[in-house]
Amino acid sequence: MYNIIPKYIKNLTGYQSARKIGGNGKIWLNANESPYLSKLSISFKKLNRYPHFQPEKLLLAYSLYSKIPKKNILITRGADEGIDLLIRVFCERNKDSIITIPPTYGMYDIIAKIAGIQNKKIFMLWEKNISINRIISNIKNVKIIFICRPNNPTGHLINKKTIYSILKLSKNKFFIVIDEAYIDFCITDNLSGWIKEFKNLIILRTLSKAFGLAGIRCGFILASSKIINIISKIIAPYPIPYPTYKIAYSFFSPKNINLLKKHIITINFNRFWLFHKLKKIKLIQEVFTSYANFILIKTLYVKKIFFVLQRNGIIVRDQHNVPMLRGCLRISIGTHSECKKIIETLKNLNS
Numbered sequence: 001m002y003n004i005i006p007k008y009i010k011n012l013t014g015y016q017s018a019r020k021i022g023g024n025g026k027i028w029l030n031a032n033e034s035p036y037l038s039k040l041s042i043s044f045k046k047l048n049r050y051p052h053f054q055p056e057k058l059l060l061a062y063s064l065y066s067k068i069p070k071k072n073i074l075i076t077r078g079a080d081e082g083i084d085l086l087i088r089v090f091c092e093r094n095k096d097s098i099i100t101i102p103p104t105y106g107m108y109d110i111i112a113k114i115a116g117i118q119n120k121k122i123f124m125l126w127e128k129n130i131s132i133n134r135i136i137s138n139i140k141n142v143k144i145i146f147i148c149r150p151n152n153p154t155g156h157l158i159n160k161k162t163i164y165s166i167l168k169l170s171k172n173k174f175f176i177v178i179d180e181a182y183i184d185f186c187i188t189d190n191l192s193g194w195i196k197e198f199k200n201l202i203i204l205r206t207l208s209k210a211f212g213l214a215g216i217r218c219g220f221i222l223a224s225s226k227i228i229n230i231i232s233k234i235i236a237p238y239p240i241p242y243p244t245y246k247i248a249y250s251f252f253s254p255k256n257i258n259l260l261k262k263h264i265i266t267i268n269f270n271r272f273w274l275f276h277k278l279k280k281i282k283l284i285q286e287v288f289t290s291y292a293n294f295i296l297i298k299t300l301y302v303k304k305i306f307f308v309l310q311r312n313g314i315i316v317r318d319q320h321n322v323p324m325l326r327g328c329l330r331i332s333i334g335t336h337s338e339c340k341k342i343i344e345t346l347k348n349l350n351s
């Protein structure tokens, strides 16, 4: 896969930050930092110093959680930064393209636009799975295919066999990025184990969804070590804020991982409960099967349902203007009493 990387990236020497160069001593005067520790009451020491490029302890913690070696992990400021890095590292402005399979997560398109990269959209209804032939006929100048799995906003989990076929046909030609932002809700379906076999497979993860840490901005890129090293050259010099690292790391204690697993079981149960209750609501035509912490519904009364929910203090995501999602609303899975409130609000609604 190395041969398809733009020359100016291959020849680039990444920024040599003071923290990367390192050294031994007590008086640090090589990075224009303040020598004074700020007197914050929260016990974040060392806030006067730049953080480590890739905090070792957090790498190790995520390595244990994901069962992926440290050398195959890059910590990023959320999965969004991961998307941005991948497009910037593999695609040449005004020349290369990406493929996306809408309806899907909107940031692939936005970041491609910013980077001057064409996004070839292959619209497909996820329920029917994706057609490999339509991908093949579009691969000219394509460097990356983004596949969101489970897909946002449909919740669909494209099947493993299809991904495997796409990986095989794309070997040495272009990269397959599997966005696993929601995979923690169905972790046994994750594809990280295939990174060894496919050098063109890249996986995105985040602590923003199942971990409940959207506020700290922390995500991960999983890929072959060669790819991780290439991306390291273009990421910001100090990408992971020290408080982010400290908070993220604390969430990988055995106690917190147990709590995370409990929360995931609860959310999955609530989704199951809500799915069956929504199916019985008269005004809803279709409830899509979901593997994530949200459910997409389709209704002829989209405005009515949206506003009735809103009047009752429940805010859901309107997808009505998204191509192929006419009449759709996306409902995130909350606590059981929140799910109950949705059903109580919609139960006696008439057209």
Ligand SMILES: *Cc1c(COP(=O)(O)O)cnc(C)c1O
Binding pocket: 077, 078, 079, 080, 081, 105, 148, 152, 179, 181, 205, 206, 207, 208, 214, 218, 219
């Ligand atoms: C939320 C989301 C992201 C972004 O996650 P951050 O880590 O918060 O940047 C990426 N991909 C998908 C599919 C998402 O839903």
